[in-house]
Amino acid sequence: MKTYRPLSLFVAVALLAATLSAADPAEGKWLGTLGVDPVKSEFGLDVRAKADGQLDVLLYLEQMHYDGIPAGALKKSDGRYQLAVLGLDFTVEGDAVKGVAGPNKRPFELKRVAGLPRDPFIPAGLPAGPGPKWQRKLSGAIWARATVHDGVAYVGTGGGVMHAVRVSDGTFVWSVAAGRGVHGAACVTDDAVYFACDNGFLFRLNRADGKEVWRYDLGDARVPRVLPSANIFDYDHSGPAPVLADGVLYIGAADGGFHAVNAADGSQVWRIQADGKIRGTAAVSGPNIIFATLKGPVHMVERATGREVWKQEGKTPVTSSPVVMGDKVISGTRGSVLRALRLDTGAELWRQTYWGSWVESTPVLGDNGLGYVGTSDYRRVTCFDPADGRVVWRTDIFGWCWNQPVLTARHVYVSAGGTIPYDIRHEGGLTALDRATGKIAWRWPMPNPPGAMHWGFAAGPVLAGDTLIVGGLDGTLYAFPAE
DSSP states (O other): OOOOOOHHHHHHHHHHHHHHHSOOTTOEEEEEEESOTTSOEEEEEEEEEOTTSOEEEEEEEGGGTEEEEEEEEOEEETTEEEETGGGEEEEEETTEEEEEETTTTEEEEEEEESOOOOOOOSOTTOOOOOOOSEEEEOSSOOOSOOEEETTEEEEEOTTSEEEEEETTTOOEEEEEEOSSOOOSOOEEOSSEEEEEOTTSEEEEEETTTOOEEEEEEOSOTTSOOOOOBTTBOOOOOOOOOOEEETTEEEEEOTTSEEEEEETTTOOEEEEEEOSSOOOSOOEEETTEEEEEOTTSOEEEEETTTOOEEEEEOOSSOBOSOOEEETTEEEEEBTTSEEEEEETTTOOEEEEEEOTTOOOOSOOEEOTTSOEEEOOSTTOEEEEEOTTTOOEEEEEEOSSBOOSOOEEOSSEEEEEEEEEOOSSSOBOOEEEEEETTTOOEEEEEEOOOOTTOSEEEOSSOOEEETTEEEEEOTTSEEEEEEOO
């Protein structure tokens, strides 16, 4: 006997199959903008369904150079979609995505598109700029900028040697083995060279011949230094320079100690204990001195006694050296912000965000009253107004700018480091920017050594007359012509 199944069963099965095969409304490519001027960014999502129905996202964000990087899976609930990256929460309404992003829940809207833009990276036709006037191979990677005094550049290396090199032709004046890596700049006077070494000592050398005059034990020789490497994100490649004021040197140490040392004989004036490594250079402000730690706080203490004047707590490492700009203290953090504190109380006045990029660079104040600072993954140099953090211009220099820019009447000179590709591409080089507009005047690309994970420049350039001096991670000290 022939058996007939009810028609409704076939219809139900067909409807179920259609439901399972139907595309989720979020699938596809979406493009719009995120943020507000002058830091608005082109922003796109490429939502793709996997065999198990999970929706994976590739992210496009022009400001952060995300060019289709995996951003994880979309979570869907009651018609809403969430993506942990950027804190996205949105709905799909036909050919539009509407939602909010980030902790501030900034609204955004994307439109469905056929294709998403690709990052051109370094545009063709950039002026290459002048090549080096001379280059001198030193004793190891150069992490800190040189200090120039009376026609001689003084620069330490990761190989543990302090070198004195003539600016005119790159010839050696003297070289002194300090024992371990030197990651901070030197403080140089007419008769002395002061610098800190990873063997835990602060040195004073005779400037004329490099002979040691005294050494002071900072007490941090056993604290490890963590250099950048694959999958390590708590590295601390920089070091403090001693600051000289009224015959006293002020310097922090990796064990959290902050020291005042008599410059004449190397005796201790005082020492206080802070929480966290001190890898940045302190800033003098009248009778006080300001320093920050990798645990986050910024401290102001009396220069005479070390007594605390104020302390501003922070949740993320302060990796740039604090700089006094008028009535404010400006510094960058690994919380992806540049922030301004009141000089008299330490209260926060404003903060400027950098799209998730660390702000390792130490800002510099120009004679026009504007500040200039670099960033890491953001790859941009920013000109800002210290009064309120307003962005004047921002320029992509295509690599990590960990260092302090140097200014001339016409240009902003910045160096950049490169790294093997991960989510964001970086290339090492030296760049000259028009100071008024931020436009690239020229860029000298640093060759990428085969197999190197990091290359280019961690150290910033320094101006010596008509010459720029900058040390490379390849252990070479370079001299370039400046305006």
